[in-house]
Amino acid sequence: MNGPHLQLEVYPDAGAACRMAAQRLAQALAQGGTAALAGGNTPRPAYHLLAEMELPWPAITLVPTDERCVPPDHPERNDRMLAEALGDRGYRLVRLPAELGPEQGAREAEALVAPLVPFRVVLLGLGEDGHTASLFPGHPALEATGLVAPVRRAPKPPPERITLTLRALSQTETALLLVTGASKREALRRLLTGDDLPPRRLTVPTLTILADREAADAMEA
Numbered sequence: 001m002n003g004p005h006l007q008l009e010v011y012p013d014a015g016a017a018c019r020m021a022a023q024r025l026a027q028a029l030a031q032g033g034t035a036a037l038a039g040g041n042t043p044r045p046a047y048h049l050l051a052e053m054e055l056p057w058p059a060i061t062l063v064p065t066d067e068r069c070v071p072p073d074h075p076e077r078n079d080r081m082l083a084e085a086l087g088d089r090g091y092r093l094v095r096l097p098a099e100l101g102p103e104q105g106a107r108e109a110e111a112l113v114a115p116l117v118p119f120r121v122v123l124l125g126l127g128e129d130g131h132t133a134s135l136f137p138g139h140p141a142l143e144a145t146g147l148v149a150p151v152r153r154a155p156k157p158p159p160e161r162i163t164l165t166l167r168a169l170s171q172t173e174t175a176l177l178l179v180t181g182a183s184k185r186e187a188l189r190r191l192l193t194g195d196d197l198p199p200r201r202l203t204v205p206t207l208t209i210l211a212d213r214e215a216a217d218a219m220e221a
């Protein structure tokens, strides 16, 4: 299928891929602006590195690409992970009210996200099943027309989530996908060989994939 041009960059290991992710985020935010940042485990080291960089932090706004419907401050919250990894640098963190449940949470988040687009940069992750943010293959949230969509029955726990939509995530100057580790190899192979996975449905001109060798395996040019 068509979709963004996929620009694959392969780094020797996850640490190097995360260093590059931090650098790209810092470049995009050098004059301030808003970034949508993936949750999950993969980008944590990139956020730690970003926190050490000299940036106009008070002019920077961060929002998670998706949020899990668990109470605020729950260890599985993406906003908590972001706040812990980045520390208190003076940026603004927009928390998506997922504790209200998928539908009400998404409705209230819509008004919070509307003034944030277009983003300077979006950093996404990739799940083993090819999902990105909380946009899972075949899930109705892929068809949502707003900026934030409710998600129930997500195959990755917790099953209830809210997510920025393809429409929201595509409104960005720079789109990055960070993919590391052997467990992501099959999903990355499928993405690169044209399977209809959610990242392919972004309407950005280019999606830059920062991968490590383990994930990219034989796909390296």
Ligand SMILES: O=C(O)[C@H](O)[C@@H](O)[C@H](O)[C@H](O)COP(=O)(O)O
Residues within 6 Å of the ligand: 038, 039, 040, 041, 042, 043, 065, 066, 067, 068, 078, 124, 125, 126, 127, 128, 131, 132, 133, 134, 156
């Ligand atoms: O909240 C989430 O779960 C994420 O935003 C999700 O899209 C994540 O990026 C991928 O599932 C990869 O997660 P890992 O980096 O933990 O493998």
